[in-house]
Amino acid sequence: MRSTPAPPTSSAAGARPAASAAGRSSPGACRARSRTGLGQSAAPVPSRSRLRSALPALLTDAFIVVALVVLNSSLVELARTVPAMAQLWGEFTAGHIGGALLALTMLARRHLPFTVLLVLTLSGLVGDHTRVLVWGTASLGIAVAAYSVGRYLPLTRALIALGTGVVVNVLATTLSPAQAGDPGEPWWINQGFYLGWLLAAWWVGRLVRMRAFHMEELATRAERLERARDAHTRAVLAEERSRIARELHDVVAHHVSVMTVQATAGRRVIDRSPERARQTLVEIEETGRQAMAEMRRIVGVLRMAEGGGPDRGPQPGLAGLAELVQQVRDTGTRTELRVSGEPPELAPGLGLTVYRIVQESLTNVLKHAGRGARAAVEVRFTSEAVEVVVTDEGPPPGGEGEPGPRRAADEPGHGLVGMRERVALYGGDLRTGPRAGGGFEVRARLPLDRRGPG
Known part of the structure; x- marks a missing residue:
């Protein structure tokens, strides 16, 4: 069939x-x-x-x-x-x-x-x-x-x-x-x-x-x-905050030492020269305010750090910017420093923050743009804030830099993490990212508080 x-x-x-x-x-x-x-x-x-x-x-x-x-x-x-x-x-x-x-x-x-x-x-x-x-x-x-x-x-x-x-x-x-x-x-x-x-x-x-x-x-x-990246970011944050806290510790220790010397001098002249003793007390009050401001910041960022004592060397500030820029020039990177406005008497911690932002930004210029690149550092003082802008034009043709992809503004790196922590510590604002015409830009704004909180 x-x-x-x-x-x-x-x-x-x-x-x-x-x-x-x-x-x-x-x-x-x-x-x-x-x-x-x-x-x-x-x-x-x-x-x-x-x-x-x-x-x-x-x-x-x-x-x-x-x-x-x-x-x-x-x-x-x-x-x-x-x-x-x-x-x-x-x-x-x-x-x-x-x-x-x-x-x-x-x-x-x-x-x-x-x-x-x-x-x-x-x-x-x-x-x-x-x-x-x-x-x-x-x-x-x-x-x-x-x-x-x-x-x-x-x-x-x-x-x-x-x-x-x-x-x-x-x-x-x-x-x-x-x-x-x-x-x-x-x-x-x-x-x-x-x-x-x-x-x-x-x-x-x-x-x-x-x-x-x-x-x-x-x-x-x-x-x-993703978990490894989060763990690494947390470790970097902890390390950076601990380092910042140690630096602030040295600043506060300096204030306390000054207050001790001033108090001793005031005690010795209080009977012979009351006016001079009164001026000494005013100086102690101002120094104490600055110390209290730094102490409050320490409480906000201090973390337990393993090993290693705090650095004992003098901390740089605004006065060290010219020398820092010259060091970068000596490497072959054409760097320009412009300071505008009347620089006020900044708290040592704030001056240190400005210095570290410029230092880390120029380090990134050397790392990513290389020798022969052009960079500009601009520090502007207003009545309310100090603004720091560091720009570069990217690696020059035939330069010796490593013009690979830079970190995005929201991608955590050691330098960016440190800058963000420092700026946030003083209630400021930080913006980083590539420039439209090429290169990179770091822009920070730090509000001025000459008296310090409290």
Whole structure:
């Protein structure tokens, strides 16, 4: 009977759109599993969130079940109208019921893919011998089950399941009454169709699994790098704040020493020269105000620092800017210093902050623009603030700098972290970034408080 192989062929044709739909739905299932770490136990989440994450997979499996039921029922009704098919598969009601029951196995394909594959492979053989047409469900269901085996099982178990499925499928097709009833039909036609269907679906499942693992590995690596970056930033902040606190400690220690000397001098002259003693007390008061201002700042930034005592050398200030710029000029970098406005008598800590901002900015010019570059340092004094602007024009043609990509303004680096900490300490504002015409710009504004808080 030449017409007997028709049901498998028609089922394969009808299976293509459903199979492609199932393939399109697989990324949702992949994402659903990747959220739980691909087999690793996930942290407890509220039941509503768990249901929401599992919903795409449930909808995909429900769609596959409906597609298989519709396909198999269509084949059963087709067999009812074709005499040759009706003679081979006469149990039409059982075909509807059996096809629907087999379709329900798709709901277990993610957890028991090997079992589902064996059940569907054997169901075709059982259906042929009992005259129950279930090939509509079995043919497409085998492909979905083979995909699930490749997608959800480790490689060793997936290979074992694939080999077992191939052997069982060969036996089922060989022993099928449809094949025996048509000796003129070459046996390898049906065998090749089902084996190709099986192997292709399994390989697609493996590819999806490997891609899911790769994406999860990338996400894990990105998260690890983010944690390392945060830890590094915290360490840099702690180190920089500790260094700033040590510098301020030296400034305050200087104030206290001056106050001690002034108090001693005032005590010695209070009887002989009350006016001079009164002037000494005014100086002690002003020095004390400055010391209190620096002390308040120390409380805000002091962190426990491991090892190393505080630096004991004199701290630079505005007076050291000219020498600093000259040092940069000596390296071959053409640097210009401009000071505008009337420089007031700044607190030593504020003068130190201005110096460090200029120093770090010029260090970055040397690092990124190199010798032969042009830089400009401008310090402007107003009645309310001191503004510091350091600019460069970028590396010159043929220069010796390292004109690689500079840090973005919001990307933490040792220099930027230090400058931001210093400026924030005095309630100022810092802006850094590339210039429109090339090069880089650092702009800081520090409010003046000649008396200091308190």
